[in-house]
Amino acid sequence: MSILSSELILNPDGSIYHLNLLPDHISDTILTVGDPARVAQVSRHFDSVEVEISHREFVTHVGYYKGQRMMVMSTGMGTDNIDIVMNELDALVNIDFVSRTVRPEEERIKLRIIRLGTSGSLQPDIPVGAMLATEHAVGLDSLMQFYPLMETGLETEIATALQQQLQLPFAPYVVRGSDLLREQAGQGMLVGNTLTCPGFYGPQGRVLRLDLRQADYIARLQSFAHLNAEGKFRLTNFEMETAGYYSLGRMLGHEVVSLNAILANRATGEFAENPAALVDEMIERTLQRLV
Numbered sequence: 001m002s003i004l005s006s007e008l009i010l011n012p013d014g015s016i017y018h019l020n021l022l023p024d025h026i027s028d029t030i031l032t033v034g035d036p037a038r039v040a041q042v043s044r045h046f047d048s049v050e051v052e053i054s055h056r057e058f059v060t061h062v063g064y065y066k067g068q069r070m071m072v073m074s075t076g077m078g079t080d081n082i083d084i085v086m087n088e089l090d091a092l093v094n095i096d097f098v099s100r101t102v103r104p105e106e107e108r109i110k111l112r113i114i115r116l117g118t119s120g121s122l123q124p125d126i127p128v129g130a131m132l133a134t135e136h137a138v139g140l141d142s143l144m145q146f147y148p149l150m151e152t153g154l155e156t157e158i159a160t161a162l163q164q165q166l167q168l169p170f171a172p173y174v175v176r177g178s179d180l181l182r183e184q185a186g187q188g189m190l191v192g193n194t195l196t197c198p199g200f201y202g203p204q205g206r207v208l209r210l211d212l213r214q215a216d217y218i219a220r221l222q223s224f225a226h227l228n229a230e231g232k233f234r235l236t237n238f239e240m241e242t243a244g245y246y247s248l249g250r251m252l253g254h255e256v257v258s259l260n261a262i263l264a265n266r267a268t269g270e271f272a273e274n275p276a277a278l279v280d281e282m283i284e285r286t287l288q289r290l291v
């Protein structure tokens with residue numbers, strides 16, 4: 001069935017509505033960053049950059065790294081933006097823009113999406129400067145209230161325990177990312193479970209002028225533990241996109257991993273002296289692992 005022009009929105013040049021990209025622009029391996037300025041920080045390592053497209057917070061460079069076609073794009077902050085990025089990237093490869101129909105299953109493309117993001121550690125033993133690859137993401141945002149995400153038994157168990165122990169008035173969602181991509185792109189990094197928050201301040205337990213509803217919110221997150229057949233599950237770090245990537249990646253059939261440069265430590269109160277250097281280190285380490 002043909003998808004209506006109010007649902008699959010194409011610009012006059014045939015590009016997709018927000019990302020402004022054409023199907024020909026897409027590479028199978030996609031690096032994503034939150035900050036538009038970080039796109040050039042990644043693509044300066046490419047052998048060549050052939051396409052540069054920019055619209056709102058979505059800046060994309062497409063080129064080659066060590067002979068492999070690759071693209072890097074910025075997403076802005078938050079899972080509401082990840083809803084746009086994942087749906088539009090998937091449409092670019094898995095929907096025929098001429099007939100406006102979904103490609104048959106045997107023709108669908110599985111993208112490899114690697115988030116290169118910054119993050120705050122929750123635990124004293126994960127210091128500023130550490131690099132962490134996310135195994136499970138825990139979504140405290142409401143994105144999955146709108147999609148039929150299938151969670152495993154373990155994921156549901158963890159989500160239920162979290163809701164109870166944190167006394168949350170809503171159910172978080174828990175979703176594991178790609179083990180394959182984590183082992184490749186995140187090789188040598190710490191492995192952790194990332195809390196995706198719908199905000200940088202209150203939802204990450206930061207107090208400037210406004211108090212939190214629960215004064216011991218951070219302490220509850222730090223001490224959350226769930227014993228299961230795989231071992232002990234604890235929460236390691238805060239950011240704002242990973243659970244959106246992992247859940248939409250699972251539903252749309254793409255491999256996704258989130259890599260995090262730890263800039264803040266919320267247990268010790270430290271922040272990185274040179275955040276740009278840490279981001280550079282993450283970019284360089286990751287690119288080397290992808291070829």
Ligand SMILES: O=P(O)(O)O[C@H]1O[C@H](CO)[C@@H](O)[C@H]1O
Pocket residue numbers: 033034035076077078116117118119200239240241
């Ligand atoms: O550095 P990025 O990739 O933007 O990631 C983190 O930094 C932003 C907040 O400062 C949020 O987007 C969070 O997820």
Ligand SMILES: O=c1cc[nH]c(=O)[nH]1
Pocket residue numbers: 118119120121200204238239240263264
């Ligand atoms: O503490 C932090 C640091 C970076 N990004 C976040 O979302 N939180």
